[in-house]
Structures are given as structure tokens and as C-alpha cells.
Amino acid sequence: MLHTWVVAPTCLPLVIRRCHTCASERFMADGKFRVNAHHKLLDAWLLVLCTGCGETAKLTVFERMNVRSVRPELLDRLHANDPVLAAELLQNPAVQHRNRIALDWDGAWRLDTVGPDHLDSDVIDVAVRFAARIPVRPVRLIAEGCGLSRGRVEKLLTEGKLVSAVRLTGRLSGDFTFLLKR
16 A cells, blocks of 8 residues: 655745855845835835844846736735745745755654555555655665654665655655665
């Protein structure tokens, strides 16, 4: 029987970017936006706070866009400081590239499993789904979901008792399946 595990965010990730004031490298996004109008042109930024000194920095969402080219529902969400929109924009590769940022997901996600009843069987077939693009080591997910140490999971991988169509070493942020034979 195929079990489904879900890797879900619990909060917004930290933004990795150097602070100009205190040289800290972590910023916290709280979902606040700033929208500025210049006649018929709009600018929008996501505001982030330095975890070291509290200085505010702006991450560009868009610059100098014509008012008519911005969807009204997007503009409403920006004005309402929609936290879901903030999460979507932080994970957008174009926004990350434009602002030269990376995301720190440590402590900002959880693994939802079906419960401990699937651990009793000799063969465990699992599909791991990601609710957001969270880069996580599959070995860590499997260890946490099965109640094993990472060393034990790596040993099962080398023995051929843990198989998958994707490479289980390194980091993944996309859905995958694996089969664990005990």
C-alpha cells in the first residue's frame, strides 16, 4: 500500500542576504508590502527585517510597471499584506534572482506522515509530496518519517534495501517515491 508523506511549511523561511547596517546575513519576512505610485507607474516591495539589528530592507517585486498591466487581484493582495502572497513571492525564482537572495528553511517546515502504523510492515512504499519548494535531504526525511537514524538510513541505502527512481543523496525540493525493505 502506498503511503503519502507531505513536507509542508510551518512559517516563512529566513532570507539570506547581507545587512548593510550590521553585516548580519539573515532577514525575517513578516508578509508586509510597500506599494508606491509614480503617476501611472507602480513599484512594489516585500519588506524584510534584519534579525541582527532590525533594519528594514526591501525586496523588489516589480518596478515601474504600468498601472493597467498589474492585475487588480494582485494589487489588492499587496495592499492587504497577504502572507500567502509573501510566501509565493519568496519562493519565486525570478524574485530570488532579481534580489540576489536565498532562503533558509531550517525550522520552517514539518513532515506529515500517516502515523506509526505503517512502520510495522516489512516493505514500506512511500510517496513524498512537497507543498512548497523546500530543499531537504531525502535521507533526513526518511529517517524522521521512519523513526531511524540518518546513519541507519544511509546503511539501508548502500545495502540496496532503500530504493528510489531519484538520487537520494543531496537535496531535493520535488516530489519523489521510495521503497524501504526491512
